[in-house]
Amino acid sequence: MDLEAVRTFAAVAEAGQFQKAAADLSITQQAVSKRIAALERDLGVRLFNRTPRGAEPTIDGRAFLPHARELLRVAERAVASVRAGSRPLRVDVLSSRGAASGLLREFHRAHPAIELDVLTLLEIDAAVAAIRSGAIDASFRAVAMPGRTLPEDVACARVADEPLQLLTGPGHALADAASVTVAHLVGHRIWIPGLLPGSEWAAYYDDLVAAFGLTIEATGPNFGSDALLDTVADTPALATFMGGLTRLVWPAGHGLRLIPVTDPTPVYPHALLWHRDNAHPALAALRTHLAATSPAPDAPGTWRPDWVIPH
Known part of the structure; x- marks a missing residue:
């Protein structure tokens, strides 16, 4: 069914005249007549009776009118759902407590009027496919x-x-250190449960081990950050890595220590991915915000894998 013909029918029914409907729609009266005739052929009924005053809907026209108006409302809602800036910006983050979530929260504080829909896709292939689709x-x-x-x-x-x-x-051999070099970590057990083979973070830690000879153990199931903190607090022989931008609820009484790593400082590189043809205005605002608020990457004294994008 031609929506323009339906729109013309509703305009004639409201105006009561073909001529006035033509003026309201900024088309010719002949075009109005052709659209109504085509709609009547599609429906197999007559929609208007010509009168000295103009045009009145027939019984079938009056029956069709509320449905025609609903069709137009549905069409407008469909267009509005994809109109630039009219829908929330959908952004994937790996963890609600991780650095990316914090970056997104800062963006939301700076732009509270922009609606966000935040979700989590674990695998990069799934994230790339979702961006492309x-x-x-x-x-x-x-x-x-x-x-x-x-x-x-x-x-x-x-x-x-x-x-x-x-x-x-509190019982770890390095617990009282003000800072530690990467070389000081050699021989210590660093526990990072839940490293998924083929994932970005597994590839990162593989390169970290290869570069500095560290011992990283990925044994055991990943029960989440709370269980990780409990285990590290109770096991003097274990330590773990924690991102400096990661936000956790620290349990009282655990005596946990967070110690800077230096010479060099390993950094985990976060990047934003998007489709080159995506014209959502909030995406442009997010990119501008991140570019303006993020320090330049690859600061002196830091380390990251060679495969990471340079900028």
Whole structure:
């Protein structure tokens, strides 16, 4: 069914005249007549009776009128749902407590009028596919992984280098250190449960181990950050890495220590991915905000894998 013909029918019914409806729609009276005739052919009924005063809906026309108006309302809602800026910006973050979530919260504080729809996709392939299909507008990732390149229609930019810090319990040998070098960590057990083979963070830690000879254990199930903090606090032989931009609720009485790592400081590189053709105005606002508020990547004295995008 031709929506323009339906719109013309509703305009004639409201105006009571073909001529006035033509003026309201900024088309000719002949065009109005042709649209009404075509709609009547499609429906197989007569919609108007000509009268000295203009045009009156027939019984069938009066029956069709409320449905025609609803069709037009549905069409307007459909257009509005994809009109630039009219829908929330959909952004993927890996964790609600991670650095990317914090970056997004800062953006929301700076632009409270922009609606956000935040979701989590664990695998980078799923995130890239969602960007390309239009299911999401942007994703925070650490790209690119070894042997993987992004499709040409997906753009990315480094937005934050998150320094890793050593997290220990009060009984750990390094618990009282003001800072530790990477070399001092050799021989210590660093526990990071839940490292998924093939994931971005697993590739990152593989390179960290290879570069500095560290011992990282990924044994055991990942029961979340609360269980991780409990275990580290109670096990003097274990430590873990915690991102400096990660926000956690620290349990009282655990005596946990958060120690800066230096010479060099390993940083986890966060990047924003988006589709090059995505014209959502809030996406442009997010990119501008991140570019203006994020320090330049690759600061002196930091380390990141060679496969990370340079800027």
